[in-house]
Amino acid sequence: MKNAEDLEEFTWEEVRKMVEKIKTGMFTTFFAEYVWGRPMHCCLDEDENTKALWIFTKKTNLVCDEVRAESKCFIGFSAPNDNTYLSLRGIATLSFDQNKMEKLWSPIMKAWYPNGLEDPEICLIKFEPTKGEVWDGPSSKIIQFGKILASIVSGKEYGGKSAGHGLVELT
Numbered sequence: 490m491k492n493a494e495d496l497e498e499f500t501w502e503e504v505r506k507m508v509e510k511i512k513t514g515m516f517t518t519f520f521a522e523y524v525w526g527r528p529m530h531c532c533l534d535e536d537e538n539t540k541a542l543w544i545f546t547k548k549t550n551l552v553c554d555e556v557r558a559e560s561k562c563f564i565g566f567s568a569p570n571d572n573t574y575l576s577l578r579g580i581a582t583l584s585f586d587q588n589k590m591e592k593l594w595s596p597i598m599k600a601w602y603p604n605g606l607e608d609p610e611i612c613l614i615k616f617e618p619t620k621g622e623v624w625d626g627p628s629s630k631i632i633q634f635g636k637i638l639a640s641i642v643s644g645k646e647y648g649g650k651s652a653g654h655g656l657v658e659l660t
Contacts, residue, residue: 497656498656498657499621499623499625499656501540501657503623503625503657504575504657504659505533507573507575507623507625508531508533508542510568510571511566511567511573512531513528513529513530513531513566514566514567514575514577515527515528515529516529516562516563516564516616517562517563518552518555518556518581519555519559519562520554520555520559525551525552525555529552529564529614530544531544531564532545532593534589534592534593540618540659541617542564542577542615542616542617543584543589543593543613543614543615543616544613544614545590545593545601545602545612545613546613546614547611547612548583548610548611548612549610552614553583553612553614556581556582556583557583560581561578561579561580561581562579563579564576564577564616564618565577572624572625572626573625573626574623574625575621575623577616577618577620577621577657578618579616579618579619579659580616581614581615581617582614582617584612585613586613590606593613594606618657620656620658620659621657622656622657623656623657
């Protein structure tokens, strides 16, 4: 692993663009001595100044109990075809803000919530990332191979700034 000073620094706006493109991440909680992960669709509020991801769920889903028990969570995003990966750790809380739900709602969500926003069980998870790590290398396999080959020939470790690997500080 490279030292932190050898890594790029990514901004919230860059992270936001990655989340907008990938949309679904593995939301991971820590509950009863276990680590639980599940794919969850993430929403972003365009008008919001806070650094938050929003996830629709139902109050009766186990994930709500997990968030209540331990607010420290993780979400990982992966777009292998673009050679882009993002891991975020942060704090999750439950939200029952009807105005926020209306703002983030999309008609496609009726597949999971047939009663729409009238469903009394629907709620949001607000995930506020505190730190993250990004891998955003070239998507071209030829360029990737060329950089890997150059590392082999030069004897220098592949990664760091040359591979689009970096940190994002969100607090």
